[in-house]
Amino acid sequence: MSQAQPAAPATALSKIHKMRFCIAFFIFSFCWMLALQVVAAVLLPQRLTDIAPDSKEAIFGVLNSATALASLISNLIVGNLSDRTRSIFGRRTPWIASGGIIAGISLFLIGILPDGTTIGISYCVSMVGLNMMIAPIIASLSDRVPEDMRGTMSAFISAGTLFGSALGQIVGAQFITMQLPGFIVSGVVMGISGIAAVICWPKEQSSKDMPAVQADFGSLIASFRPPIKGARDFWLAFVGRSLLLFSYYMILNYQLYILQDYIGQSTKDSAVTISTMSIVLMVVSLISALSAGPISDKIGRRKVPVVIASLLLAVGYALPWLMHSPMGMILFSAIGGFGYGMYGSVDQALNVDVLPNEEEAGKDLGILNIATTLGQMVGPIVTSAIVVNTGSYGMVFPTAIVMVVIACIFIMLIKKVK
Numbered sequence: 001m002s003q004a005q006p007a008a009p010a011t012a013l014s015k016i017h018k019m020r021f022c023i024a025f026f027i028f029s030f031c032w033m034l035a036l037q038v039v040a041a042v043l044l045p046q047r048l049t050d051i052a053p054d055s056k057e058a059i060f061g062v063l064n065s066a067t068a069l070a071s072l073i074s075n076l077i078v079g080n081l082s083d084r085t086r087s088i089f090g091r092r093t094p095w096i097a098s099g100g101i102i103a104g105i106s107l108f109l110i111g112i113l114p115d116g117t118t119i120g121i122s123y124c125v126s127m128v129g130l131n132m133m134i135a136p137i138i139a140s141l142s143d144r145v146p147e148d149m150r151g152t153m154s155a156f157i158s159a160g161t162l163f164g165s166a167l168g169q170i171v172g173a174q175f176i177t178m179q180l181p182g183f184i185v186s187g188v189v190m191g192i193s194g195i196a197a198v199i200c201w202p203k204e205q206s207s208k209d210m211p212a213v214q215a216d217f218g219s220l221i222a223s224f225r226p227p228i229k230g231a232r233d234f235w236l237a238f239v240g241r242s243l244l245l246f247s248y249y250m251i252l253n254y255q256l257y258i259l260q261d262y263i264g265q266s267t268k269d270s271a272v273t274i275s276t277m278s279i280v281l282m283v284v285s286l287i288s289a290l291s292a293g294p295i296s297d298k299i300g301r302r303k304v305p306v307v308i309a310s311l312l313l314a315v316g317y318a319l320p321w322l323m324h325s326p327m328g329m330i331l332f333s334a335i336g337g338f339g340y341g342m343y344g345s346v347d348q349a350l351n352v353d354v355l356p357n358e359e360e361a362g363k364d365l366g367i368l369n370i371a372t373t374l375g376q377m378v379g380p381i382v383t384s385a386i387v388v389n390t391g392s393y394g395m396v397f398p399t400a401i402v403m404v405v406i407a408c409i410f411i412m413l414i415k416k417v418k
Helices: 015-051 056-084 093-109 116-144 147-174 179-200 217-222 232-252 255-262 267-299 303-323 326-353 358-390 396-412
Strands: none
Touching (some): 015 116, 093 179, 116 147, 116 326, 147 326, 232 255, 232 303, 232 358, 358 396
């Protein structure tokens, strides 16, 4: 069989198709994130408390590590396989629709399985199903969306994720004393996320007539090779993204402990501050996410929003360090959250713009998504190491500032994107 040839560039979209893509990206991101947060942030920790009160922290830590690994591997594999899929429904649609069903069923099962082992297996399967949707959805930015619309679409993805995350925690809290209905709601919402996406956006063209790919095992293994030729900008984006997320999660994942152990608030007062921070973060990040992406498309620039976002994040990190008060953390949520929303709104568009080969978009975007996992995993580990070695959170903030500045430098070195 012949090797696959590069796909034709995405053609201009009509106003109706633009609207359908915007709606599809928002609904998909909102639904999967809401469903996941209902379980991950509220119901799963409570479920572990009920079935294993003496070892809940250890089990929860193992589950988080296992699901992060499952997400990383499945995103890379599914992204590659979707590049190679040939069907009357297109390359991406079969994965998106089936992934939602798998993720929804396995997410619901967490609410009825009896022990940590079976819950962990079901949780990992759910992450595989979720990434069966995410990898092809993001790859479709390259396949089906023209370059001058990618910032806008990326903004709707970011806004849906942010809104779903905030609302998911609120919804989950309503089911904490009656968990099974909560798991049912979560499973159903996750299940319909992929189906809703493929219904809302314009029908994907058949890929049956695309050039075939070699199907032998050796060719499949070789297809997972990271990009090397002409991939300078790709790897600069990878490092920049890793470091920026690294810096953000150094503080975000430890905000409760920062309020209690660094600023000195009581448990009750810190809970009030966290609630205020969550509301502020949701509002400002939604505003910046929905505005920065379209502006990026209009001015034809990706780096400008990233530079501004990096500066806002650096200021946000500095305020709790300098003010040493609850107001400093609230301002971190306001200023840093605005910057993070701005970065998120152009993040995926920037990633697509630096792809060395758009025909391998699914696989290469899967590699770039490893940066997300690395940032979320390594950031908190570094924070923990700093606190253990210094006995304080004081050095966490300047370290985060240095990381985001270096991240900005790496992204500014990209030549392919203005």
